Amino acid sequence: MAQALQRRLNSIDVSDPRLYQDDTWRPLFAQLRRDDPVHYCEASAFGPYWSVTRYDDIFAVELDHENYSSSSDLGGIQITDQPKGQEFANFIRMDPPGHTAHRRTVAPIVAPSNLANLEALIRKRTSDVLDALPRNETFDWVARVSTDLTNMMLATLFDFPWADREKLTWWSDVAIANVAAPDAVVHSAEERIAELGKMGEYFRKLWDARASAAPTFDLISMLAHSPATSNLQAREFIGTIALLIVGGNDTTRNSMTGGLMALVENPEQFELVRAKRELIPNLVSETIRYQSPVLHMRRTARNDVELAGRRIAKGDKVVMWYISGNRDEDKIDRPDEFIVDRAKPRQHLAFGAGIHRCVGDRLAEQQIRILWEEVLQRDLRFEIMGPAQRLCSNFIRGIRELPVRIVN
Numbered sequence: 001m002a003q004a005l006q007r008r009l010n011s012i013d014v015s016d017p018r019l020y021q022d023d024t025w026r027p028l029f030a031q032l033r034r035d036d037p038v039h040y041c042e043a044s045a046f047g048p049y050w051s052v053t054r055y056d057d058i059f060a061v062e063l064d065h066e067n068y069s070s071s072s073d074l075g076g077i078q079i080t081d082q083p084k085g086q087e088f089a090n091f092i093r094m095d096p097p098g099h100t101a102h103r104r105t106v107a108p109i110v111a112p113s114n115l116a117n118l119e120a121l122i123r124k125r126t127s128d129v130l131d132a133l134p135r136n137e138t139f140d141w142v143a144r145v146s147t148d149l150t151n152m153m154l155a156t157l158f159d160f161p162w163a164d165r166e167k168l169t170w171w172s173d174v175a176i177a178n179v180a181a182p183d184a185v186v187h188s189a190e191e192r193i194a195e196l197g198k199m200g201e202y203f204r205k206l207w208d209a210r211a212s213a214a215p216t217f218d219l220i221s222m223l224a225h226s227p228a229t230s231n232l233q234a235r236e237f238i239g240t241i242a243l244l245i246v247g248g249n250d251t252t253r254n255s256m257t258g259g260l261m262a263l264v265e266n267p268e269q270f271e272l273v274r275a276k277r278e279l280i281p282n283l284v285s286e287t288i289r290y291q292s293p294v295l296h297m298r299r300t301a302r303n304d305v306e307l308a309g310r311r312i313a314k315g316d317k318v319v320m321w322y323i324s325g326n327r328d329e330d331k332i333d334r335p336d337e338f339i340v341d342r343a344k345p346r347q348h349l350a351f352g353a354g355i356h357r358c359v360g361d362r363l364a365e366q367q368i369r370i371l372w373e374e375v376l377q378r379d380l381r382f383e384i385m386g387p388a389q390r391l392c393s394n395f396i397r398g399i400r401e402l403p404v405r406i407v408n
């Protein structure tokens with residue numbers, strides 16, 4: 001029996017992106033949390049790696065950045081290593097002190113005072129997008145709502161040329177693409193590098209213009225004028241821009257889509273927020289936990305280290321599965337259920353923790369909160385008209401298409 005269990009555990013490889021495309025990951029992680037919470041997979045398409053699957057263990061790795069490095073020199077933050085010599089470094093792939101200085105440069109864009117300034121703009125755009133939706137006709141929620149809203153937000157943060165703003169969504173999709181997947185927007189590392197090179201050229205022109213002008217309150221100007229980031233080398237320049245685009249785009253987009261799915265699939269929860277609008281902030285946190293738009297972050301052990309009784313060797317790949325920590329039954333009550341009035345809705349790992357905790361968390365919550373406020377304001381009611389098309393990725397839990405209809 002024990003041997004059969006061991007054999008079963010040995011065969012588990014949660015890095016397979018099809019688990020997330022087919023949405024079949026739950027039983028595997030439930031078993032790992034129960035029987036082998038810090039699990040070693042000896043052979044995978046991404047080489048050997050450790051999976052950290054329980055909430056508290058993920059938290060412990062996040063806080064121990066001395067032992068668990070994010071550095072791109074050691075492999076970075078995804079289970080997939082970037083091709084050697086072709087890494088796009090940026091501050092999510094750095095340890096202190098470099099990380100600290102770069103993060104500090106962009107943080108003012110999401111400071112509470114700026115978020116307060118953005119509130120009316122986000123509300124106006126959200127209202128316009130919702131008012132333009134067809135009634136009693138099927139449309140794609142991802143394209144018409146989630147992508148459009150997050151794309152406009154990014155264009156604002158960068159003060160990016162408005163007419164070209166769809167390029168931001170394209171570059172974000174390119175940056176996170178699993179090039180081995182049939183649904184990928186680019187099919188090789190070379191193709192990705194070529195596309196991101198074009199992004200670099202486009203941004204370089206904006207950057208040069210802003211560097212030679214007086215500072216303005218947008219991400220490009222902030223980076224161009226900060227001593228920490230004004231002289232980024234070509235690859236780091238591209239990497240930093242890509243980080244900010246992906247960070248602000250995919251994650252919020254997929255929370256907006258995952259939220260609609262969860263509300264329609266749990267109509268009594270939708271009724272509850274309709275009746276009690278003060279639950280909207282809880283709904284936002286619950287949606288982000290339930291969707292877990294970033295499936296994992298990876299670290300590399302800088303030293304031999306012990307975690308939950310397992311010996312991790314220096315140089316090993318350690319993958320923190322947020323999707324699993326957010327379903328940890330020892331930490332979260334009835335974690336597989338979508339419950340908008342949880343006692344502690346903010347207790348989740350979807351934004352990470354520690355020094356790399358998402359810098360845009362409050363902005364993401366604000367955008368999603370305003371979306372549901374405006375949906376409820378209009379009392380929109382939805383029907384899902386077909387299956388969601390999910391992304392074939394082990395990094396982003398993405399929904400590429402969701403056919404819906406407004407039925408009132």
Ligand code: HEM
Nearest residue numbers: 091092247248251252294351352353356357358359360364
């Ligand atoms: C629901 C939406 C979002 C989710 C779930 C999310 C998730 C995450 C996660 C898991 C991390 C890594 C945390 C860690 O390693 O501990 C992260 C980092 C980051 N996020 Fe987000 N994010 C979201 C929205 C945003 C937005 C709107 C922005 C920008 C406007 C953004 C920008 C970033 C940046 C720049 C980092 C790197 C931080 C660092 O290394 O210090 N994110 N995010």
